[in-house]
Structures are given as structure tokens and as C-alpha cells.
Amino acid sequence: xxxxIGFRNTKSxxxxxxxxxxxxxxxxxxxxxxxxxxxxxxxxxxWHFLTHVPAPPGETGGGxxxxxxxxxIMVLMASIVAIPxxxxxxxxLSENPNTKLAYYSGLCVDVLQGVPSIVVGIVIxxxxxxxxxxxxxxxxxxxLALMMLPIIIRSTEQTxxxxxxxxxxxxxSLGVPYHRVIIKVIIPCGFAGILSGxxxxxxxxxxxxAPLLFTALGNNYFSTNVTGPMExxxxxxxxxxxxxxxxxHDLAWGASFILLMFVLTLNIVTKVLTRKWKIQL
Amino acid sequence: MENPIVKAENYNGYFGDNHVVKDVxxxxxxxxxxxxxxPSGCGKTTFLRGINRMHELIPGGTSKxxxxxxxxxxxxxxxxxxxxxxxxxxxxxxxxxNLSIYENVVAGYMxxxxxxxxxxxxxxxxxxxxxxxxxxxxxxSLHKKGTFLSGGQQQRLCIARAIAMxxxxxxxxxxxxxxxxxxxxxxxxxxHELKSNYTLIIVTHNMQQAARVxxxxxxxxxxxxVEFDDTKKMFTAPADxxxxxxxxxRFS
Numbered sequence: 001x002x003x004x005i006g007f008r009n010t011k012s013x014x015x016x017x018x019x020x021x022x023x024x025x026x027x028x029x030x031x032x033x034x035x036x037x038x039x040x041x042x043x044x045x046x047w048h049f050l051t052h053v054p055a056p057p058g059e060t061g062g063g064x065x066x067x068x069x070x071x072x073i074m075v076l077m078a079s080i081v082a083i084p085x086x087x088x089x090x091x092x093l094s095e096n097p098n099t100k101l102a103y104y105s106g107l108c109v110d111v112l113q114g115v116p117s118i119v120v121g122i123v124i125x126x127x128x129x130x131x132x133x134x135x136x137x138x139x140x141x142x143x144l145a146l147m148m149l150p151i152i153i154r155s156t157e158q159t160x161x162x163x164x165x166x167x168x169x170x171x172x173s174l175g176v177p178y179h180r181v182i183i184k185v186i187i188p189c190g191f192a193g194i195l196s197g198x199x200x201x202x203x204x205x206x207x208x209x210a211p212l213l214f215t216a217l218g219n220n221y222f223s224t225n226v227t228g229p230m231e232x233x234x235x236x237x238x239x240x241x242x243x244x245x246x247x248x249h250d251l252a253w254g255a256s257f258i259l260l261m262f263v264l265t266l267n268i269v270t271k272v273l274t275r276k277w278k279i280q281l
Numbered sequence: 282m283e284n285p286i287v288k289a290e291n292y293n294g295y296f297g298d299n300h301v302v303k304d305v306x307x308x309x310x311x312x313x314x315x316x317x318x319x320p321s322g323c324g325k326t327t328f329l330r331g332i333n334r335m336h337e338l339i340p341g342g343t344s345k346x347x348x349x350x351x352x353x354x355x356x357x358x359x360x361x362x363x364x365x366x367x368x369x370x371x372x373x374x375x376x377x378x379n380l381s382i383y384e385n386v387v388a389g390y391m392x393x394x395x396x397x398x399x400x401x402x403x404x405x406x407x408x409x410x411x412x413x414x415x416x417x418x419x420x421x422s423l424h425k426k427g428t429f430l431s432g433g434q435q436q437r438l439c440i441a442r443a444i445a446m447x448x449x450x451x452x453x454x455x456x457x458x459x460x461x462x463x464x465x466x467x468x469x470x471x472x473h474e475l476k477s478n479y480t481l482i483i484v485t486h487n488m489q490q491a492a493r494v495x496x497x498x499x500x501x502x503x504x505x506x507v508e509f510d511d512t513k514k515m516f517t518a519p520a521d522x523x524x525x526x527x528x529x530x531r532f533s
Contacts, residue, residue, distance in 0.1 A: 098340070164375070166371055166373055166375040167375060167377070167378070169335065169338070169371060169375070170371065170375040170376075170377065170439070170442075171377070171388075171392055172335065172338065172364060173333065173335060173364055173367075173368075173369035173371075174364065174365070174388060174389040174392060174393070174442070174443075174446065175361050175362065175363075175364040175365025175366070175389070175393065175446075176361075176389075176392040176393055177361055177393075180392055180393065180394065181392070184391075184392045185377060185379070185392065188379040189377075189378055189379050191379075279378045279379050279428075280378060280426070280428050
């Protein structure tokens, strides 16, 4: 008996160090990517870079002002549609988990989440770009909204499912009508979780190139016209990086750096806000 | 005789095909404390939740028969109004975690969108918390979240929340089962004080508690109302053999 115990202790210790090792290993790729992009990109970023549109080939300088504005407009428009729709659908799924509708729409949400982003782009091309006669920021926003929806729906649903029934009962027993229970009690109590789903969905789509290639296309000029083609951050990276000019490659690194900082900031802000607004049940 | 505040006529409660409350007839007078006791699964909670129609919120929960509140059948009344008129306190304290103590007390008004002046709210908050014997403990921290309180304080906060609506009737669903003995006695003491203004119906499976706090006791067994009488009589000379068996601990 005695020697077996020693052997089993050793196995436990080895196991523990193996999982620590792998937990450490997975942080390496992220750190390497981060450092590399920062090293390549940070020198490109200056006021000129942020406030100018791309320069014609042969001229020096040029920036990403059009892409910043484009990404902002399209993500904003996508959010305006996807956030309320996603939240409402998520509320339905968490409130009525055993209905047929919940089963099938839940299934659709999962499938939608798995649809490759390029396919979303092609579908929107056929649905909106072709009938409307041209590429547009609106079409791009629709594609982005479609990609945000499943994330928002699922995170809303999961958050609200964790709230105890007793909370709803407390409100209902005071004679509060159902819609007010949802708006005044359920949503505020799950707000931190819903918010984190929303910001994660934004972080997810802000870097998407594929759905925008066939929809918003891209635009070398500054444009706020949502019915015409519009530049975006991921697309400007794509077109700078695939160009034959070295100084444009540098600009692509600069844009990558900006995009990365966006996503990183969004994630950190989400973490902080969720912790701050988390409601102790 | 004075009109009863609650009168059940052939009340039946179901979960799907499961018949959990069978033909209950009971008449409860104003300003009485009624204890409803019985073993687990005897239908006492279902009966209680039938009164303010919370029972039907549970999937498969249906009711038959009549429950008259001040002579009016609750099943013919607007459900929102029924619940607005009847206070309820649950097994586990459930203050709204997103609201402060102050807001929790006036939650019944706030969540229903009833606008009130700050002065009116102040009055209601102080009066309700005082009635719930909580005012002295929380008067300096009214704007802290209600969930920072201890379990017993939270439960008294929930009682204050019910009182704030000025109901005639307050239902308690095993209100002390999640509390420690000290908190339990603070809540029990409160029942004696609330009696002068409210009618209380308290579901409990603690017989000592039923004996301590109530004027009358109803004993439920297997979905039936076996006996309903003065608490003293129930515990000294029960009329039914099943009651006798239950209070002497021959089954639980």
C-alpha cells in the first residue's frame, strides 16, 4: 500500500505540471502575433495616417481615415439592427425554452453561427447588391448584422437563463405585468452579460473582410454615403497588403495595428464593465 | 358573521394530469393568522399559490373551482389586479438585486410605473420598514443594494415590499425555511405584529412554528384539507386521526 501512495502522488504532480505547461503554451502564439503587429505597425501610426485617405500610387503618405469612418458607420448600422433583434430573440429563447419555435429558432441560430462569413457575403450580394444595382454600405451592414445576431442571441439567452425564477416571481407577485417584468427586472439584472455579448459580437465583426468584399466593396475616397461603396478597416488592410508597393505594405501593418487595438480595447472594456456592473444575486 | 376575506369553494389544483389539491373548501376571516401545514407534496403550497394565481405560472399548472377574495372570484378578476391586491413572501428571500433597499420597498409601485413624489415614497418606505421591524437596522444604508443584507434581513425586506402595497392579505410560502434560527424568530415575532392590520396565510412544514404563530391551522394531507380549526384545538384535541398521526410524528 505505502509505495503505491508515493507513486500516485507523483502522478498527480506530473499531471498538474502538464496542464500548467499547456496553459502557458497557448498564450505564446497570441503574444508573438501581438508583438509582431505592434512592432510593424506602431511606427506607421501618426496623425496624418489617421486623418488622410489612401494616396494614389507613386505618392508618399496616405492613411486610413476613410476606412475608420466606413467601419464605424457600418458597425453602427449593423448594431442598431442586430442588438434589439438579437436581444428580443434571446429573451424569447430563455423565457420559452420548451416550445417548438424555440427549438427550431435555436437550431437556426446555431447554424447561422456556423455559416462561413464569405457565404454570408455572397448571399447578401445576391439579395441586396444585385437587386439594388450596386455595392453599398447598407449591404455591408446587413452582412455584419447577420454575423452579430447569433452571438447576441445566444449570450442574451444564456445570461437570462442563469437568473433564478424567484426573481420573476417576486415581480409577478407584486402585480407587475409580464412586459414590465422583462424590461424592468430581467434585462437590468442580466445587463452585464447581455452587454458583454454585444461588445464581443462587435469585436468579432469589426475585423471581418469576407462579408464586406461582395457588399460594401471598398472605396479609395472618403465617403459617408451609405448607398454607395464604402471602405472598411479589414478591407483596407486587404487591399494595401495585396498591392505591389512596399510603402503600402507598411500602411497595411499600421491599419492592422489599429484594428487590433480596437478589438483588444473592446475586450478589455467588456471585461471591466461586466465585472463592475455584475449584479450579485 | 363577518364576511370572510378568502373563501375557497371546491378549489382543485393540477400539474398536468397530477391532481395535487382536491376539493378544498375553506373560509378565512380578516386579521387572522392562518398556518397551513402538512407533509411535503400535500398540496399546501399549490393551494397558497392558487389564491393569488401564481400557480398557473408553472407549466402545466391549472386550477378549478372558486377562490373568493372579498366575495369576488379571483379567476374572474384580472390576474394583474389579483396579485397587486395580495402580498406574497417566498421561501427564499428574493429582493431585486439591481435595486437598493429603498427601491426594493417601493418596487411594487416603481415596477408598475406608478409615479409618486419623493416625500410620499419616503413615508411608505419608513412605514413599511418599520412594520417589518427592519427600519432601525437599515435606516442609514437605504441606498445600498438589498442583497447586502443578511438572509433574515432580506426576508424582512421582502415582507416590507409586500406591506408597502397595503394588501389586506399576505401569503407566506415557507418564509423561514431558508433562514437560521435567529432570523426565523425575528420573522415569527413580526407575524404577531402584522396581525392587527393584515390577514396572514403561512405555509410551513414546521409544526412548532404553526403552533407558535397562528390563530388557526389548516392541515393538508395528500391534496385534501383534512382539518381546519383553532390552532390550540388542533394541537391538543385534533378531530381527525390523520392530524393526530401527523402532529404526534407518526408519519412525516
